[in-house]
Amino acid sequence: MNQKLKKIRQIFIALILIAAVKGFSSCEKYSFSPPAVDQKQTWHFQADIQPIFNGICITCHNGKTQFPDLRSGKSYASLKSGGYITLPGETSKLYHQMTTNSAHIPRSTDTQKLEVLYWINQGALNN
Ligand code: HEC
Structure with missing residues (x-):
């Protein structure tokens, strides 16, 4: 009798574990993953921004035709002198254009x- 109870308990625990794993993996399917951009990493104008x-x-x-001039070698000076990059970045014309102008x-x-x-x-920085 005791053996039988033990077996039933084992099966029960196994079922709970299976349900838990299933449950977690189904959560994974719908979880939101933000783009992998590290805010703490140093971002470089020449290596990271100009290629964009x-x-x-x-x-x-x-x-x-269009300003600012974003060609390599011209872009930084053009962005600076035109007042397109100001702090904080959220309010700069450059970021603002990329995120709010429907054409951009x-x-x-x-x-x-x-x-x-x-x-x-x-x-x-012009780094
Ligand atoms: C198909 C052509 C086109 C492309 C490609 C384009 N732009 Fe523009 N951009 C324009 C036009 C037209 C204007 C001016 C009118 C306007 O603001 O919509 C402009 C204006 C701007 C301005 C200035 C806004 C101001 O307040 O003076 C910025 C900054 C800018 N674009 C950034 C970008 C960036 C960064 C990219 C690349 C991600 C880009 N644009 C790609 C056509 C383009």
Whole structure:
């Protein structure tokens, strides 16, 4: 009799464990994962930000029609002198355009937007 009870208890515990694992994995499926952008990492203008401009902005921001001029070698001076990068980054014209202008929003990914924001908030250095 005692043996039988033990067996039943073992089966019961096994069932609870299976249910728990199932439950956790189904939570995982719907969990929100923010873009992996490390706010504490140092963000560099030349290595991190300029490549974003090169890929998706310079078709229009090429110094001829649209300002700021975002071409390599011109972009930092153009952004600075035009007052496009000011602190805090959330209110800077550059980040503001990328996140609120409906024509600009889809041009960059969430990750790229955050990289620009963190770079500005780290002092917007020409690093
Ligand atoms: C298809 C052309 C096009 C592309 C690509 C483009 N822009 Fe623009 N951008 C414009 C136009 C047009 C304006 C001016 C009118 C406006 O504000 O919508 C502008 C204006 C701006 C301004 C200035 C806003 C102000 O207040 O003076 C910034 C900053 C800017 N863009 C950043 C970017 C960045 C960063 C990218 C790349 C992620 C980008 N743009 C890609 C067309 C473009």
